[in-house]
Amino acid sequence: MFDNILLGLSHIVSLENLLLVLCGTVGGMVVGSLPGLTATMAVALLVPFTYTMSPVAGLVTLGAIYMGCIYGGCFSAILINTPGTPSSIGTTFDGYPLARQGRGEEAIIGATTGSAVGGIIGTLALVFLSPPLAKVALSFGPAEYFWVGVFGLTIISSLAAGSFLKGITGAIFGVVISTIGIAPIGGDVRFTFGFTSMQGGFNLIVLLIGLFCVPELLNMVFKGVQNHKAIQYTRKKGVLWETSRKIFSKPGNLIRSSVIGTIVGILPGAGGNIANLVAYNEARRASKEPETFGKGNIDGVVATESANNATVGGGMIPLVTLGIPGTPPDAIIYGVLMMQGLRPGPELFAERADITYTFMLALGLSALVMIPVGLYGGRMLSRAVGTLPPKYLVPGIGILTIIGSYAIRGNFTDVILMLMFGLLGFGLRYLGFQGAPIVLGLILGPIMEEGLVQSFLMGQGYSWPYKTLFINPLSWILIVMCLLSFLWPYFGQLKGLFFKPAQPAGNNDK
Amino acid sequence: MNARSRDLLGSVFMLVFVISLWIQRDYITPFGGIFPDIALVGLGTLVILTLVLMPTSFRAIKDETEGEKKEKRRLTGLIW
Numbered sequence: 001m002f003d004n005i006l007l008g009l010s011h012i013v014s015l016e017n018l019l020l021v022l023c024g025t026v027g028g029m030v031v032g033s034l035p036g037l038t039a040t041m042a043v044a045l046l047v048p049f050t051y052t053m054s055p056v057a058g059l060v061t062l063g064a065i066y067m068g069c070i071y072g073g074c075f076s077a078i079l080i081n082t083p084g085t086p087s088s089i090g091t092t093f094d095g096y097p098l099a100r101q102g103r104g105e106e107a108i109i110g111a112t113t114g115s116a117v118g119g120i121i122g123t124l125a126l127v128f129l130s131p132p133l134a135k136v137a138l139s140f141g142p143a144e145y146f147w148v149g150v151f152g153l154t155i156i157s158s159l160a161a162g163s164f165l166k167g168i169t170g171a172i173f174g175v176v177i178s179t180i181g182i183a184p185i186g187g188d189v190r191f192t193f194g195f196t197s198m199q200g201g202f203n204l205i206v207l208l209i210g211l212f213c214v215p216e217l218l219n220m221v222f223k224g225v226q227n228h229k230a231i232q233y234t235r236k237k238g239v240l241w242e243t244s245r246k247i248f249s250k251p252g253n254l255i256r257s258s259v260i261g262t263i264v265g266i267l268p269g270a271g272g273n274i275a276n277l278v279a280y281n282e283a284r285r286a287s288k289e290p291e292t293f294g295k296g297n298i299d300g301v302v303a304t305e306s307a308n309n310a311t312v313g314g315g316m317i318p319l320v321t322l323g324i325p326g327t328p329p330d331a332i333i334y335g336v337l338m339m340q341g342l343r344p345g346p347e348l349f350a351e352r353a354d355i356t357y358t359f360m361l362a363l364g365l366s367a368l369v370m371i372p373v374g375l376y377g378g379r380m381l382s383r384a385v386g387t388l389p390p391k392y393l394v395p396g397i398g399i400l401t402i403i404g405s406y407a408i409r410g411n412f413t414d415v416i417l418m419l420m421f422g423l424l425g426f427g428l429r430y431l432g433f434q435g436a437p438i439v440l441g442l443i444l445g446p447i448m449e450e451g452l453v454q455s456f457l458m459g460q461g462y463s464w465p466y467k468t469l470f471i472n473p474l475s476w477i478l479i480v481m482c483l484l485s486f487l488w489p490y491f492g493q494l495k496g497l498f499f500k501p502a503q504p505a506g507n508n509d510k
Numbered sequence: 511m512n513a514r515s516r517d518l519l520g521s522v523f524m525l526v527f528v529i530s531l532w533i534q535r536d537y538i539t540p541f542g543g544i545f546p547d548i549a550l551v552g553l554g555t556l557v558i559l560t561l562v563l564m565p566t567s568f569r570a571i572k573d574e575t576e577g578e579k580k581e582k583r584r585l586t587g588l589i590w
Contacts (some may be wrong), residue, residue: 021567165560176546183542190534431523446547453545
C-alpha cells in the first residue's frame with residue numbers, strides 16, 4: 001500500500017497535476033459560492049472539460065472541483081445567509097451572525113480551517129481504509145454483489161429526503177430504467193419500444209446531467225433568482241493567528257465533525273447536506289456553552305464545514321472499493337470512470353493503482369490548497385458573490401448542459417435524451433421522487449442483475465437455483481444489513497410505541 | 511396541488527410506466543427476463559402499496575404545515 005501511496009505522490013507533484021488541482025479547487029470554489037449551484041451540478045457541468053484529458057488528469061480535476069465546491073458554499077452561507085450548496089446549510093446558523101457582528105473574517109478562517117482538516121481526514125480515511133476494504137470486496141461473489149446492491153438501494157431510500165416509500169420506489173424506477181437495452185448476460189434486447197438507438201441503453205453521464213442539472217435550472221426559472229447583497233469584511237491584524245489558536249485549542253470538535261462527515265459520506269446517498277447538520281448538532285451537544293450556538297459561535301462553523309468536506313473522501317470509499325457511489329457527485333465520477341474504461345471496484349486497486357492513488361491524494365492536496373486560496377482569495381470571491389448578475393446564470397448553465405451532453409459522443413440524440421430526462425426529473429421531484437435514489441438505482445441495477453443471474457446459473461445444481469444467494473455467511477451479514485437499513489425509518493415510530501415519554505409531574509391537562 | 515394529488519399522480523405515472531414495459535416483455539433467452547421481471551413486479555407492488563396507503567395517515571407524502579413550509583423556505587428556499 002505504501003508503495004502505491006508513494007507512486008501516487010510522485011504523480012500528483014507533477015506541474016500539470018498541481019495546476020489542475022489549483023484550477024479545479026478555485027473553479028469549484030467559485031461555483032460552490034454561487035447560491036443555487038450544487039456540487040453535483042458543478043461536477044456534472046464540468047465533466048465535458050475533462051473528456052480530452054488523460055484519465056488521471058480528468059479525475060484529479062473533478063476531485064478538486066468537488067472538494068472546492070463543497071468548501072465554496074461557506075462564502076455565501078457566511079456573507080449572505082444563503083447556503084451556496086445544501087452542504088453549507090448549517091454554516092448559516094453561526095456564520096452569518098458572526099459576519100453581522102463584524103467578525104466575517106473570523107468565520108471565513110473557521111470555515112477554511114474546518115474544511116481543510118475535514119478534507120484531509122476524509123482523504124486519509126479513503127487512502128487507508130479503501131485498500132483493506134477492497135481486499136474484503138475481492139472475496140465477494142455474485143451473490144454478495146447482489147446483496148450489496150440491495151443494501152445500497154435500501155439505505156439510500158432510508159436516507160433520501162421525503163418518505164421511505166417514495167425513496168425506494170424512485171430507486172427501483174432507476175433499476176428498471178437500467179434494464180432497458182441489451183441484457184448483460186444472454187444478450188436479450190429489452191424494452192426498446194422498437195428504437196434501435198435504445199439498444200445500447202442510456203449513457204449514464206447524459207442521464208446524470210439531465211436528472212441533476214435540468215431540474216435545478218427549471219427551479220431557478222420558476223422561482224426566480226434573487227440578487228444578494230454580501231456583507232463585506234476587512235482583514236484585521238492578528239485575527240488569523242487568534243482564530244486559528246481558538247480553533248485548534250478544541251481539536252475534539254474538528255476531529256469529531258470530520259469523523260461524522262466521513263461516516264455519513266460512506267453511507268450511499270447521504271452526503272454533506274446531512275453530515276453538516278449532524279455535526280452541528282453534535283458540536284452543540286458537546287459544547288460547554290450550547291446557548292451561544294446560533295448567535296455566532298465559531299465552533300458551529302468549524303463543525304459544519306469540517307463535516308461536509310470530510311464527506312468527499314468518505315463518499316469515495318464505497319465507490320472505489322465496491323463501485324457504489326456514496327454521494328451524488330460520486331455517481332458522476334463513477335460515470336467518468338466507466339467512460340474512461342476503469343471499472344470501479346477492487347480491480348481499480350489491482351490494475352490501476354497509479355490512477356487510483358493519484359486521484360485519492362489529489363483530494364487531500366485540494367484540501368490543502370483551499371487554505372491559501374480561501375484565506376487570501378476569499379475576499380475577492382465574496383465580492384463576486386454579491387456582484388454576479390444572476391440573470392446570466394440560467395442561460396450560461398443551460399448552454400453548458402447542452403454542450404456537455406453533446407460532447408460525450410458527438411450525438412444530438414444524447415442532448416434530446418438529456419432534456420427529456422431533465423423534464424422527467426423535474427416532474428418526478430415535484431411528485432415526491434428525488435433524483436439521488438433514481439441515479440443510484442441506475443448504477444446498482446446492472447451490478448444487481450449480474451449478481452442475480454450469475455447466482456442463478458451457479459445454482460442450477462440445486463432444486464431451487466436461487467439458493468446460492470443464501471449460502472455464504474457474507475451474504476447473511478449483508479442480508480441483515482439490508483433488513484436493518486430497511487427498518488431504520490420505522491425505528492423512531494417503534495420507539496414511540498414502546499417507550500412513551502413520561503408526562504411531567506403535575507401536568508394533568510387533558 | 512396538495513400532497514394527496516401529487517401522490518396519486520406519481521403513482522399513476524409509475525403504473526403506466528410499469529405496464530408499458532410489461533407488455534413489451536419478449537425474452538429470447540431464459541436469463542434475459544429474470545431481473546427485469548423482479549424489478550417490474552417490485553415497482554408495481556410499491557406503487558399499489560402507495561395507492562393503498564394514500565387514504566390512511568401512513569401515506570407517502572404529507573401536506574406540509576405552515577411552520578414546516580416556513581422552515582423549509584428558511585433553509586433551502588433561501589437559495590432562490
